[in-house]
Amino acid sequence: MDSNEDEKPPAKRASGFQISLKGRALRLLSQREHSRLELERKLKPFEETPGELAEALDFLQAKDFINEQRVVESVVNRRAAKLGASRVRQELQAKGLPVEAITQAVQEMRSTELERAREVWRKKFGAPPADQAAFVKQVQFLNRRGFASEVVRQVVDNAARLSE
Structure with a gap:
């Protein structure tokens, strides 16, 4: 009987196999968007040589x-x-x-804050408050x-007024 052990596919996770920092970052990014700071925090424990993580993140940011x-x-x-x-x-x-991006996003959200608060209130409570508690x-x-x-105050007050 011939021994064809050389032709067997290699094990998926051979001992000593390490996923690269780029690979780990791409795996995280495939699940949801991550900021550079988030990736740094999550991947720092896997950095083997100083500067390796920054280099990998620079590459991914450039792409x-x-x-x-x-x-x-x-x-x-x-x-x-x-x-x-x-x-x-x-x-x-x-x-x-970046502060500018956060400020812009928050300003845009403020324009719909009342409608969103009403909807959240409606889903949670749906009825005006019965008493002070x-x-x-x-x-x-x-x-x-x-x-x-x-x-x-406007959402809850309006709901209370409607019940009167």
Whole structure:
């Protein structure tokens, strides 16, 4: 019987096999948009030689795999339906995005803040507050979601007035 061990396909994960930093970054980017800072945080433990990670991220940024504007748009699209501008601003800042891009995105969100707050309130409560405790609960809920205080007050006050 012939021994054809040389022709067997190699194991997928042979011992000692390491995925490159570019490969790891691309895997993360295939799941969702990531900012450069996020990738640095996630990939730093896998950097073997100093400067290797920066070089890999520079390459990916030059090829437009890392794009800060796409990250901003992605976060806004995913989170705007449930959160107010303040909370979205916090998420964007945590990702280390440019201040100008964050400011512009938040300004655009402010124009629809009242409608979005009404929709979030309607999905969660749908009925005006029955008493002072319910009123406080509704206000706190919308505040925690990052909606502006004046918008929260307007949504909950209007709901309370409609029930009278």
